[in-house]
Amino acid sequence: MANPLCIQLINPNTSLAMTEVMAQTARSVAARDTQILAVCPEEGAPSIEGHFDEAIATLGVLQQIKAGRDAGVDGHVIACFGDPGLLAARELARAPVVGIAEAAMHLATMLATRFSVVTTLPRTLTIARHLLHQYGFERHCAALHAIDLPVLSLEDGSGLAQQKVREQCIAAKKSDGSGAIVLGCGGMADLAQELTLELNIPVIDGVSAAVKMIESLAALRLTTSKHGCLDYPLEKPLSGRFAGLNLREHYV
Amino acid sequence: MANPLCIQLINPNTSLAMTEVMAQTARSVAARDTQILAVCPEEGAPSIEGHFDEAIATLGVLQQIKAGRDAGVDGHVIACFGDPGLLAARELARAPVVGIAEAAMHLATMLATRFSVVTTLPRTLTIARHLLHQYGFERHCAALHAIDLPVLSLEDGSGLAQQKVREQCIAAKKSDGSGAIVLGCGGMADLAQELTLELNIPVIDGVSAAVKMIESLAALRLTTSKHGCLDYPLEKPLSGRFAGLNLREHYV
Amino acid sequence: MANPLCIQLINPNTSLAMTEVMAQTARSVAARDTQILAVCPEEGAPSIEGHFDEAIATLGVLQQIKAGRDAGVDGHVIACFGDPGLLAARELARAPVVGIAEAAMHLATMLATRFSVVTTLPRTLTIARHLLHQYGFERHCAALHAIDLPVLSLEDGSGLAQQKVREQCIAAKKSDGSGAIVLGCGGMADLAQELTLELNIPVIDGVSAAVKMIESLAALRLTTSKHGCLDYPLEKPLSGRFAGLNLREHYV
Amino acid sequence: MANPLCIQLINPNTSLAMTEVMAQTARSVAARDTQILAVCPEEGAPSIEGHFDEAIATLGVLQQIKAGRDAGVDGHVIACFGDPGLLAARELARAPVVGIAEAAMHLATMLATRFSVVTTLPRTLTIARHLLHQYGFERHCAALHAIDLPVLSLEDGSGLAQQKVREQCIAAKKSDGSGAIVLGCGGMADLAQELTLELNIPVIDGVSAAVKMIESLAALRLTTSKHGCLDYPLEKPLSGRFAGLNLREHYV
Amino acid sequence: MANPLCIQLINPNTSLAMTEVMAQTARSVAARDTQILAVCPEEGAPSIEGHFDEAIATLGVLQQIKAGRDAGVDGHVIACFGDPGLLAARELARAPVVGIAEAAMHLATMLATRFSVVTTLPRTLTIARHLLHQYGFERHCAALHAIDLPVLSLEDGSGLAQQKVREQCIAAKKSDGSGAIVLGCGGMADLAQELTLELNIPVIDGVSAAVKMIESLAALRLTTSKHGCLDYPLEKPLSGRFAGLNLREHYV
Amino acid sequence: MANPLCIQLINPNTSLAMTEVMAQTARSVAARDTQILAVCPEEGAPSIEGHFDEAIATLGVLQQIKAGRDAGVDGHVIACFGDPGLLAARELARAPVVGIAEAAMHLATMLATRFSVVTTLPRTLTIARHLLHQYGFERHCAALHAIDLPVLSLEDGSGLAQQKVREQCIAAKKSDGSGAIVLGCGGMADLAQELTLELNIPVIDGVSAAVKMIESLAALRLTTSKHGCLDYPLEKPLSGRFAGLNLREHYV
Known part of the structure; x- marks a missing residue:
């Protein structure tokens, strides 16, 4: 190098x-x-x-x-x-x-036996499900969640989407029995490190x-x-x- | 109607x-x-x-x-x-x-407990494998075969590709224990009926x-x-x- | 023909x-x-x-x-x-x-990425589950529901079973994230078209x-x-x- | 008792x-x-x-x-x-x-990490495959073999079918990497103990x-x-x- | 013998x-x-x-x-x-x-089409899940439950853990649609027979x-x-x- | 850092x-x-x-x-x-x-749609198979091969084991339709780079x-x-x- x-x-x-x-x-x-x-x-x-x-x-x-x-x-x-x-x-x-989905999911399986996914709109859950299947991680994923806001709401400056992501991560930690969370959108990349610290579990950004x-x-x-x-x-x-x-x- | x-x-x-x-x-x-x-x-x-x-x-x-x-x-x-x-x-x-892959595979499962696929180039087998997986027919497919000729060879008028498809279908019937064959290319559409008659098993065209x-x-x-x-x-x-x-x- | x-x-x-x-x-x-x-x-x-x-x-x-x-x-x-x-x-x-289960399930996978099943008695759910498994559609089925009435209640003229089927279909559309519903009994055959219109999603009858x-x-x-x-x-x-x-x- | x-x-x-x-x-x-x-x-x-x-x-x-x-x-x-x-x-x-299929397969998984099946006619292999799937033992079965003789040949007194079973078991032990063999017909019940001794691996009769x-x-x-x-x-x-x-x- | x-x-x-x-x-x-x-x-x-x-x-x-x-x-x-x-x-x-997990799970599949597991601490559920997967019984298990008490609470003489096991079994029978329950700890061995009688479904001890x-x-x-x-x-x-x-x- | x-x-x-x-x-x-x-x-x-x-x-x-x-x-x-x-x-x-198995397998799935494994003794293949299963990579692995020499033969200075690894990798590339090879032993770590160059496909060492x-x-x-x-x-x-x-x- x-x-x-x-x-x-x-x-x-x-x-x-x-x-x-x-x-x-x-x-x-x-x-x-x-x-x-x-x-x-x-x-x-x-x-x-x-x-x-x-x-x-x-x-x-x-x-x-x-x-x-x-x-x-x-x-x-x-x-x-x-x-x-x-x-x-x-x-x-x-x-x-x-x-980035691939990268985040692979790392998640090395940090926890099961992970959850938090993404944007519900209609994208099917895509995430297909990826889990294609990559072999169906059994490693405990649950998929959507904040029900479009991708670009992450860029609208209001912070609302970010707040919903945070709430959904907290809820997922509590309910899913997962050890880690995969953030399901590139636009959430800047949230991973602070959520990791706040939630005290790996919150993984694929970027x-x-x-x-x-x-x-x-x-x-x-x-x-x-x-x-x-x-x-x-x-x-x-x-x-x-x-x-x-x-x-x-x-x- | x-x-x-x-x-x-x-x-x-x-x-x-x-x-x-x-x-x-x-x-x-x-x-x-x-x-x-x-x-x-x-x-x-x-x-x-x-x-x-x-x-x-x-x-x-x-x-x-x-x-x-x-x-x-x-x-x-x-x-x-x-x-x-x-x-x-x-x-x-x-x-x-x-x-057409979907349609052919679905019908195949209604005519035989297992089917084989005969397609063109080996590099397309991965695509067929992913489809089997996505549609749920992995276990219904006994084997995948490629004639190792490009798609357009089916249109070159020589009949070589058609001959190879025929030979591969005959070989698959013999070796795979399959009851039916799915033709793995739209360009093979015109072969299905005659191969069905000749081989005396369902040879299915997706078109x-x-x-x-x-x-x-x-x-x-x-x-x-x-x-x-x-x-x-x-x-x-x-x-x-x-x-x-x-x-x-x-x-x- | x-x-x-x-x-x-x-x-x-x-x-x-x-x-x-x-x-x-x-x-x-x-x-x-x-x-x-x-x-x-x-x-x-x-x-x-x-x-x-x-x-x-x-x-x-x-x-x-x-x-x-x-x-x-x-x-x-x-x-x-x-x-x-x-x-x-x-x-x-x-x-x-x-x-008819086979036919309905096959078509459902061509109309939606996931479907739900609505059937009669809970004890028949095991049969439906085995069929999903045998046909390869386990991952395509989001949920199975039973109206908890026997098959012949569909023929008793009271309309109660039909009403329960309708309610269950509406509930399934809301809760399961499914795009289509498969009716799990031949006796429901006459309900599919009107439920398709009312619910505005494919409600599929196997007959x-x-x-x-x-x-x-x-x-x-x-x-x-x-x-x-x-x-x-x-x-x-x-x-x-x-x-x-x-x-x-x-x-x- | x-x-x-x-x-x-x-x-x-x-x-x-x-x-x-x-x-x-x-x-x-x-x-x-x-x-x-x-x-x-x-x-x-x-x-x-x-x-x-x-x-x-x-x-x-x-x-x-x-x-x-x-x-x-x-x-x-x-x-x-x-x-x-x-x-x-x-x-x-x-x-x-x-x-008896169930019983033999269950025991086989407790004696070896993978087993082979030896049965009679090839057309019954589909049934065995479905059972493996239904019972959860698909991954535990390394291979399925048929001696290509009908069930009643086991009762014809010639010993031919028994000899073919024996040969197939020996071949399976060599080729499949299996640690045990499941006999795929009730009519082979009397062969298990002597084949277990001769082959020095568990040969399991379901009866x-x-x-x-x-x-x-x-x-x-x-x-x-x-x-x-x-x-x-x-x-x-x-x-x-x-x-x-x-x-x-x-x-x- | x-x-x-x-x-x-x-x-x-x-x-x-x-x-x-x-x-x-x-x-x-x-x-x-x-x-x-x-x-x-x-x-x-x-x-x-x-x-x-x-x-x-x-x-x-x-x-x-x-x-x-x-x-x-x-x-x-x-x-x-x-x-x-x-x-x-x-x-x-x-x-x-x-x-004992293996033995109990195998028997459970012969008595019911689906079973539930009741174990001690939630952190052991991952182990049970891996075993289900390894043995092939993932689809036979309807749900896994933990009483959230440590293993040794079964030996503390208070009867609290035993009571929680009983309650969890009753709840599982009601909610899971399972026909049988597998007790997920050797320390529960003495509970199986009385719970089988009380719940009127097979409650299976692996020992x-x-x-x-x-x-x-x-x-x-x-x-x-x-x-x-x-x-x-x-x-x-x-x-x-x-x-x-x-x-x-x-x-x- | x-x-x-x-x-x-x-x-x-x-x-x-x-x-x-x-x-x-x-x-x-x-x-x-x-x-x-x-x-x-x-x-x-x-x-x-x-x-x-x-x-x-x-x-x-x-x-x-x-x-x-x-x-x-x-x-x-x-x-x-x-x-x-x-x-x-x-x-x-x-x-x-x-x-190291985990790391190598994960990377292999990012470089090829299917990989082969080359390891030492046949008896370790079961372990590799279990890992593929646990990590979710069963479908990503085309074949498993053993050179049939013990681990320590890699350290005996004769180069024999290394030669067998090389031959097995070449054979696997030819026969398996895999795009990459995972080396199945830490003792093969030093072979990966030169085999990658020689075979012109990724040969991956887990260390x-x-x-x-x-x-x-x-x-x-x-x-x-x-x-x-x-x-x-x-x-x-x-x-x-x-x-x-x-x-x-x-x-x-």
Whole structure:
């Protein structure tokens, strides 16, 4: 690790405010040598609260992955709790790619035998449930909770959403028999450390968790496997606005 | 069902030849009153052979879903074996949406206690595995096989891919202890009936299966639930090339 | 489908009233060319509310399957929510066989990410749970509810059971986070369409769902696999009252 | 256990020879005070090799259960590897009911971390797979093998089937990494002890295992729960040949 | 079984009072010919209420297993609900080894389709959950309950813990829809029979269940498989206080 | 992270050579500020190749955890592929505890959709299988392989074991369809980087992975949850050689 590491932090939505919140959290935990390159798509959805929003966001994620790859970053973080486009991004990337839901959930299982999730809108619970299933952590999750406020309420300056997150975490600690809480939205990144202190249990933010995962993988000289289904996309003439996403020469 | 039914058959890739193959198969099984509106995206990937291709294709699927919705179709079929964008499409749609992998797998479980899958490239097996898992059919699938030829080889006129599919089906019948075979690519749609006759076991094509599922749901007056996570996407200003995908007025 | 289709609707219990309710529902959704041949065993249990009742009913189902096969029907529906004798019936049948629990659950997963079940007596919940497990839909079912009235209360003309079903469906929609409801008794078949309208979510009846499944399979020229464990029963001298159920000549 | 225990050993098929083989094995392991009452249905199938045969056999099992209950037996063994009618029998019985597949599998998990199954015809493997799943032992079973001979070949006096069982057990020990073998047919009951000695691993017969389970439950004064779904069948007028199976007065 | 059977009942904690309670229960259900050799470690933890306590207790269990093996006992019972050291003990033992959680859970599944567990401190619920998972009984367990009193409160003579167990069992019967209850602590062994009578459902104690399992295995001449991962530990020079635990000569 | 971090690397076996190999690997990937305190028990087993060896090793692990805690280390690594005593260690520790199997498996799932495991003796495969199950990675593991040489052959200087590991990894890459390989023994730690280069897929060593996990958790100020089942062991008078392991004053 003689050279500084550059981690691309991709906010899949177009909110600059949320990008900034996550960038600050990422920088606060990154190693001294790590540079955080925080980006978000120029076009897309201002927040991600469902399967449709995720599908829109995925395209922005992939374009950022390509830009990051061309810029030679050492790793990519997908900073939305649904980990949109994760496997597609891994195909496209040369460096490792880590999602924030994934990172937070993995760490949670090392700190407690069961964890709870606190997220924003109830309709996103299905996404969280699918991720638990895909990652293998169904049995490690005691309960899922939603504060029933949209993602962008975390950026409205009123502090209401933050207060609801706090209350929900306290309630979850009491009711679920969980030893840890996973925050289910990138926009909650700045709450984890103070809630950890106040609640006296690990309250885990995926943004900072993913940054450390990338740093770990880089130090171990491990990167996305190009053997099998995560190999670079097959070269084919992507047409229209997708042209340029799939250029074989960039792979070598 | 006094009025004729209009089913939008969406080929998520841009291959017109494959769209036509699937349209013919769809029409051959559809009810007399059913009209098949076969479409494919104008821009995107010519074939879908991995997570990245699926992510690209999903956008095309969603734009077709919106166009179909605006045109008042009675149901949508996503005609690629990975069922790309299925849940996002269901959010956007008013009418029912059925994927061809889903449709074929469901029917297979009603005809045999275990089935095998025969698909194109090995790298797509992961996608099939994830679908089995998501739909709940892991234990119903005895084995997954790949002919190790790309999707478009099914359209090259040589018949080589078709021959390999046939051989693989015969081998699977012999080795897997399965009672049925699911064809793992929309481009194989025209093979199912003759292989069913030749092998004397159900060889199931998802395109025709999905058409019948949509007809069934329409007859039952059942459509995608708008209660919960498949409700219409929240209204938010999608920017750039995504503008227009998310217009609330269309929902009512 | 030039010729009209004949679907044998088998009510596994001996209640003629329930057979008639289901037959009417079946006819109301069947294609114009489809004939519904509604039958029930002459001997057996008047209602099916447990494992024992199911075992009794299974024999009646098998005798009807044989009769239907001899009559050349194009498909068989087992119209009791426990799908009693389903795999045995598939062995005996030449045509496809679909259970109503199975059909309703399959369709539910295409309309919502999670569904709830509303059934009659609490003791039947174990059967529903086993079916969810066998079909692979455990994770797709959010909750199971019982109205705590026996099956035949649906036929007593008082409307009390129907009212309880309605209330339970409304409560389930509110509490379970499910997008759809599966009605857990053939005797509720006539309630699905009005509850779907009133609750504004899919409320699914398995009788009509199974009829459409059979029509779909027939249109696809798919039938029960005779390769493997669903092959015709091995020829053996069934003795006593079972004689005649297993005549090899009928298979050819 | 002052009084002698009477265990009803129910062979679900009509083969007297097999009933006798199993009775001898049962008696050889039973406690001194235990009496084995070996029975089989008067009418039914001579062997059970599929879902259909199981459905036929279930009725015979239930009639024997009722007869045994009326005779005051202390427990019932269902002596066919598919455990046909197990839950229905438990509803009907006052005393405990144990299936031989169940008993053998349970014991196997206490002797080895993984076991293999050796059974008769390949078409019965689906039944064994379903039982593993229902009982929770999917992960404890390393492999399932069939000797590809019918059940009654075990009674033909040639010894061929026995030889094939032996060879398959030896092969399974070598290939599966299993520590124990479960014999998948009641007709193999007399082979377990000598194969255990020859192979030097536990080769488990369910008939003897089930006898000991019943003795254990009797000693512990534990019997089938009548709270919930295994409560006695609801009283209802069973008609025709089923009359008499469901008499409430017998329950008290 | 000409010779009397000797079963070593190993209480993994150092409480002589609890050892005595369990010994009495064991003797009350054992066959006339069975001798119960009740032991506990000289050094260790007075009660076992967590993963750490289990790790301490495991060493005591192994030393008792070795002593029992040297004394030629016919089977070993590990009499703590977490079944501490079960697989290690099976490696070391020549005779069968059965844990009390295991034994109780196995029997419960033969008496009811679902059971509940009532144990002592909430922190031990994780252990019970892991066991359910390891043994395959996750779906058979409807709920887990803790009386929130430490293990040794069962020995304080006040009867308070016993009263709480009783209340919790009554509540569980009412709320869980379970047909049976498994007592989740060896110190509750003496409560099972009276609670079974009072609640009129099987309330199962693992100590007595395990004794009968050992008797059953002995009668069947089945013992721990020495083929594969339960073979005797590889001979290696264990140093310090562990010397003597692993002497190859004892195996022959 | 102003202050240097001290990570206690606990080799659960008594082999100084293996401790040294792992320490070197750990130091080669640790951050500049991280100090690796490599220890192994004074007494115990020279290698760990089964459940029994693990039970012995667990006590040594716990004593080292306590010593490390008293010395104020910032994290503990349990450096044996079975992760012996992991949950017990977490109870005892104030700082985070990570096992090497766990760490390697978690990272593998972020680099490939499926991984293979290559370990030493076949009898340890059961342990690996149980860990996959406990951590939720069953479906992420394509296959498990053993080189069939004991752990200490990795330290005999002949290079034979290393050669077999290499061959097995090459074979696994070819046969399993896995994108990554997890090395199943701490003694293979020094092979990961060169095999990663040679095979051109991630070959993951858990020792270095666990070191990075601890560094990550420390940077995130996250530590083992003391709410629930991983809270400090309840204070109780551990007797004999266990005295001193459980001193409440050390917790504060």
